[in-house]
Amino acid sequence: MDIFEEIDYYDNLFPVDDSNRRLNFSVPLRYLRDVQDPYHCENFKKRYRFSQDVVKSVILPLIDQDLRKLCNRGHPIAPELQILVCLRFYATASFQIVCGDLLCVSQPAASNIVANVSRLIALRQRQYIKYPQDMVSHRAQFAQLGRYQEYPGLRNVDGAIDCTHVKIVNTPGVEHHEAFRNRKSYFSINVQAVVGPFGNFMDIVARWAGSTHDSRIFQMCLLRTKYMQQQHTGYLIGDSGYPCLRFLLTPVGTPTTHAEQTYNKVHIKTRNVVERTFGRWKQRFPCLSRGLGNKLITVSNIIVACAVLFNISLVTNDMMPSYEEENEGIEEETNNESDSPGTTDGFAFRNTIINNYV
Structure with missing residues (x-):
């Protein structure tokens, strides 16, 4: 192949239109990508x-x-x-x-x-994580949750409170990063939440290190101050990791009487809503259970954002298929303490309620 034949060979590689005329390459081509909406x-x-x-x-x-x-x-x-x-x-x-x-x-x-x-x-x-305005029907729903055989549920319950850990994948980039290592030896943020009878978030605190005890978070949160100032007139239901207060009921560590045993069973049935909510919450947003590798401030924002979105799903009735909730259980942490500390008013108030189940 001589030089002229080689030129003709490569020249014929250029695209031509139907009339065998050279295309005008001075006009810019438009590239269309086949991207699915x-x-x-x-x-x-x-x-x-x-x-x-x-x-x-x-x-x-x-x-x-x-x-x-x-x-x-x-x-x-x-x-x-x-x-x-x-x-x-x-x-x-x-x-x-x-x-x-x-x-x-x-x-x-x-x-x-x-x-x-x-x-x-x-x-x-x-806007989305708050106490409801109609507290009468709200508390009536909690009473229905805690019914046990012929015994009625607890009255005037505002919410169920508990904490859950959200794993942090990488070592937190802070000075005292070991404070974020929880008792199970992985880094996390200990998230406190108050849940309503329908599994909706009413309050959430997502900024404490994983080693912080549940009672310490409650002691320092704004919600406790509101109850102490009687801005909320009902009371919360918590496990043995919290102190027994006038506005926070905990179970009896070693129940001996029939009334105490009945109270514990009613208490557990009422408080289980927060455990189920944590499970559904982490199933809907797996990033909360598998771990987050973002900056600490972003991790806190993600936790709160997922709580807001979870409440939106309840308001709009946009539920996930039931089979996912049944087959993808999340193991929640429980406290195995014998009994919780508290105040004299707290124990007296709890004893008054227990006596109603005799």
Whole structure:
């Protein structure tokens, strides 16, 4: 092949149109990518833990304007896509680079999205995580939960309180990081929550290190101050890890009488709602059970954001399939103390209630 034949050979490799005329390469080409719309994918709810209607009509309007103000330079990622990136991270607890690749977003962008979206959702805490206005029917539902045979449930119960640990994958980047190592020898944040009769979060504290005892968290939280100032007139139900107070009832460590045994059974039936809620919460958002490797402030925001989203799912009745709740149980921690400390008023108030079950 001489030089002219070689030129003709390579020249014929250029594309030509139907009329055998050379294409005009001075006109820029438009590249179209065959990318599937993430809002119309198969099994949307299984991938993002919410239905399309709830994401578009409730979650997106909740932070849409704030996201647009936060990301308003260059070529920002659409808020619709940022919501899905964050929800996919909650639903899989996978590496951020994987969650980003699934929606064509880089790892640094995915990291910023998770941090920003979690913070904005967590800021809606007062809107969705609060005590109900109708406390009469609220307490009546708790009384129904605690019914045992012919014995009625406990009256005037505001909520069930307990703590659960959210694992931290990496070593916390703080000076006293060993404080985050809990009694099971892994790093975590000890999360305190008050739950209503329907499994809704009414109060949450997600900033204490894993080694902090449950009673210490309650002693330092704002909720205890509100009860001491009688802003709430009912009382809470807690396990033996909490002190027995006038506004916090705990079980009897070593029940000897029939009344004490009956009280303990009613108490356990009432308090079990918080254990079940923790289980469903971590099933819906597996990142809470598999562990988080984000910064500590982001981890706290993710925990609160998942609580807000969980309450949204209850308000919108957007439940997950029942088989997932039955087959993916979460083992909760229990306290095995003989009895809890408390005040004289607390023990006297508990004894008054116990005597009603004689």
